[in-house]
Amino acid sequence: MTKYLKGFARYRFLLRELVKKGIKLKYRRSYLGIIWTLLEPLLTMMVLTLVFSTFYGRDDRSFPVYVLTGRLLYSFFSQGTKSAMKSIRGHAGMIKKVYVPKYIYPLSCVIYNFIIFLLSLIVLVAVSLFLGVYPNLWTLTAIIPLFTLFFLTLGVGMVLSTLAVFFRDLEYLWDVGLMLIMYTCAIFYNAERLVKTGTAWVFKINPLYACIKTFRDAVYGDSMFVEPYWVYMPLIVAGATCVIGFLFFKKFQDRFILHI
Amino acid sequence: MAQNALEIKDVSMKFNLSKEKVDSLKEYVIKFLKRELKYNEFWALQNVSFNVKKGDRVGVLGLNGAGKSTLLKVIAGVFKPTMGEVVRHGKIVPLLELGAGFDSQYTGRENIYLYGSVLGYSKEFVKERFDEIVEFAELEEFIDVPIKNYSSGMKSRLGFSIATLIEPDILILDEVLSVGDAKFKKKSEKKIMGMFDSGVTVLFVSHSIAQVKRLCNKAIILDHGKLIAQGDIEDVAPIYIKMTE
Structure with missing residues (x-):
């Protein structure tokens, strides 16, 4: 361990x-640069709000906040896992040449995506204040789902980065997986309504949904501990995925070089 | 008695050469079910042991496919040996495939820091040597240009400058004494000779026995993955010359 x-x-x-490289290169050569971090979620939020409040006839003033929270957290998970998955192959040049502890590559990918994600939360703050969703003391608990989400993404990213070295197909498969995850995260619909139809288990087993739900509670200034399940379940899952991810990665990392 | 810089202990390296490359899940499952996942075992290195003393300049000799590059990669830590271990005392800088670790979208300046950190140096350490690196590579005008616009000569000049100006303890050279144009070649050779004099430990791979004789004081010979001779260059060189005849 000390080693x-x-x-x-x-x-x-x-x-x-x-980490610096990831952030710098993400928006290099685009005119607006890092501003896209803010603009992109804002535009997606507008589209989703337009589609789901106009066409579905919902008139909840704070609906954009609801959409935005879900969308921001999901998009960090999706970007983070995707870039971690590709990180080993992406750094093949370095890996073939110099010894560096290899977990650094997926780890750096998750960290830089997390930093970009944290920056994009500025949009959420602005939109919330604009629409009259004001913070209170409960808002501080938002840090719990964010913490959980980071480790969940890291764990999943480690597993994927290992698997993707051996099976390139995974890069396409994971896109499909992410789509499935997106639709079961209640980003732009109300989960409570679906629960009544007997599909509650879909949400109960989805740690990402749990993160989004508790984060929303915090943003809306409610307590997330009314049902502590939603706080602890993802925390435990994230911890477990991280341990599994690192062990899995460690077991196979010496063979990466033969496959990249 | 000088200290050991490198201890190579009974190192063996096995590769599984699959007859066809299986890298999709579908293929893997089909092959697995049909029990067609067969590999040809290939030992690139077998029970290689030797020590390198601090300040020694060791020539690694051998015919093509003898396992020289594999050995260097094991020593550099890129390959993990199937058996045995390598003990390293000091910082190793491999001069293999110069510039392969660069990021093409990054500028020269950014790549210097990135590459320095890949080699395990701190930002401050690289910063101190930054000007010297740029000057040696003769890239003052292009330092803020993305590497993808560099010529291959410029890239290897930069790679060479970074790798040598940060004073490694152990230097691994894989026939790279031919960087850039004639002028830079002379300069880089002078630089390497200067490092030799300052007591850096060197592992040097070359097919040119003359070059090895000129640069090295010790040598080892590999043949089909086995160490068949080691010792002072004067003793080892005749064996190699005999082998190649």
Whole structure:
């Protein structure tokens, strides 16, 4: 264990450089640059609001906040896992040449996506205040689902990055998987309504939905601990995925070089 | 008695050469069910052991396919040996495929920091040497241009400058004494000779026995993955010359 911590300390500069690189390169060569971090969720929110409130005849003033919370968290999960999955192949040039602890690549991908995600929360703050959803003390608990979501994404990303080295198909399969996850996350519909139709289990087993739900509670200034299940379930799942992800990665990492 | 810089202990490296490359899930499942997942085992290195003392300059000799590059990659830590272990004392910088770790969208400046951190150096450390690196690579005008617009000569000059100016303890050279044009070649050779004099430990792969004789004081010979000779260059060189005849 101390050996790992030592290695980590030695390569923290590399981690920082890789995180910086991810953020810098994401919007390089686009005219608006990092502003896209804010603009993109805002535009998606408008589209989703337009579609689901106009066509579905819902007139809830704070609906954009509802859509935006779900959309932001989901898009971090999706971007984070996707870029972690591709990270090993993406850094093949380096891996073939110099020794570096390989977990640094997926880890840096998840971290840089997380930073971009945190920046994009500015939009949420603005939209919430604009639409009259004001923060209170409960809003501070938003940090719990964010923390959970980070480790959930990291764990899933580690598993995917390992598998993707051996099976390239996964990159396409995961897109389909993500679509399935998106539709079961209640991003633009009300989960409570569906629960009445007997599909509650879909949400109960979805840790990402649980993160979104508790995060929404916090944003709306409600307590997320009314049903503590939604707080603890994703936390446990995230912890477990992280442990599994790292062990899985560790077991196969020495064989990466033969497949990239 | 000088200290060991590298201890290579009974290292073996096995590759599974599958007859066809299986890299899709469908193929894998089909092959697995049909029990067609067969591999040809291939030992690129077998029970190789030797020590390198601090300040030694070791020439690694051998015919094509003898396992030289595999050995260097095992020493650099890129390959994990199937058996045995490598103990390293000091910082290793491999000069293999110069510039392969660069990011093409990044500028020269950014790549210097990135590459420095890949080699395990801190930002401050690289910063101190930054000007020297740029000057040595003769890239002052192009340092803020993305690497993808560099010529291959510019790239390898930059790679060479970064790798050598940060003073590694152990240097791995895989026939790279031919960087850039004639002028830079001379300069880089001078730089390497300078490092040799300063007591850096070197592993040097070459097919040119003359070059190895000129640069190295020790040598090892690999043949089909086995270490067949090691010792002072004067003793080992005749064996190699005999092999190649």
